[in-house]
């Protein structure tokens with residue numbers, strides 16, 4: 001028994017094992033706006049950016065979306081374009097990225113400590129060595145102390161901001177203090193108070209993926225940037241000249257769609273994967289993805305997924321999680337070959353238990369409560385289910401190691 005891979009040109013490849021390293025954020029959410037075919041300007045999708053760049057100079061540009069990609073694209077485009085109009089549906093929290101060139105001493109120091117840094121990353125909750133999570137509850141410290149800690153993390157930059165206290169991700173009151181700090185920063189930064197309020201998110205901080213930016217909020221002080229709220233004036237579609245909303249037509253030379261990805265399952269489901277007895281992954285996952293450890297699915301023997309749904313994946317530094325999966329799969333294949341086995345497949349009961357555990361862990365976090373791509377809410381019709389494992393890398397790694405050490409508990413091997 002082998003896997004058969006058939007390419008679109010009809011070429012066929014056979015292999016006893018198949019490893020899906022197809023990415024969690026590789027399947028772009030293609031724009032499906034009415035009238036796109038009638039629009040006469042140029043348009044681009046951030047997730048499929050032309051490798052030779054886009055010239056915005058002297059152009060009227062519209063950008064739809066204010067997630068991670070837009071937050072990073074907007075300041076850069078605004079510097080070049082004649083005018084940039086931003087269509088916002090949901091305001092997002094963004095922390096200064098503080099990207100900068102590294103000094104040669106820093107580079108030398110990091111290179112000397114590679115092994116130590118990688119070990120720290122492997123043992124940390126999110127797979128990031130430099131992220132130092134606070135162990136106190138946000139409400140257990142004074143308001144001044146809390147403010148100073150948020151300020152310190154804001155100055156340091158990066159998404160470690162929400163790791164300041166142990167309960168920002170689980171307790172509404174703690175979360176509010178971090179959210180309000182960022183909202184105050186937005187109000188301080190953005191000169192126009194109406195624009196500032198529009199940019200100030202009202203949802204839970206860290207519920208959607210936290211953004212990191214360079215001068216995102218500052219960009220709204222430029223005279224060539226306009227922010228529009230599509231909740232007030234929804235987009236109807238595109239017309240010959242540009243974007244049509246309920247009340248207006250906005251003329252653009254270029255429209256950019258920064259509307260995200262069909263995360264975690266998009267690439268896998270686009271491949272028409274058929275398992276035992278013609279089982280279609282698309283059918284099995286119609287009620288949301290099911291997987292044992294995010295590594296393997298019942299009904300699909302000898303098929304492995306790197307950073308699949310049910311593993312820490314997008315809630316961690318991906319390199320750390322990818323390496324852990326690659327090493328686990330390598331060891332599994334060595335075990336199979338050494339033992340003369342031909343087939344490995346998770347037991348449906350083990351898969352069910354694991355997915356219930358994934359759900360239970362997620363349900364204890366605030367991330368579970370909002371519409372984000374973690375739950376597939378950005379893709380119309382996608383079943384709402386919290387896809388990544390929210391328990392952190394160390395307990396997940398321990399579980400994977402235990403499974404391997406026990407001779408692959410939860411799997412049928414023959």
Ligand SMILES: Cc1cc2nc3c(=O)[nH]c(=O)nc-3n(C[C@H](O)[C@H](O)[C@H](O)COP(=O)(O)OP(=O)(O)OC[C@H]3O[C@@H](n4cnc5c(N)ncnc54)[C@H](O)[C@@H]3O)c2cc1C
Nearest residue numbers: 021022023024025026069267271306307316317318319322
């Ligand atoms: C804008 C953006 C920012 C990100 N920032 C970070 C970050 O700061 N830190 C972090 O850890 N992660 C980040 N990520 C997540 C990122 O996806 C991973 O870090 C990393 O790219 C994952 O590597 P991968 O090899 O698993 O997947 P990818 O790099 O996505 O590679 C998947 C490959 O599979 C190919 N593929 C997919 N389907 C098929 C098919 N049917 N046939 C043939 N080939 C196929 C794709 O073309 C691609 O080459 C970011 C992602 C995006 C989109």
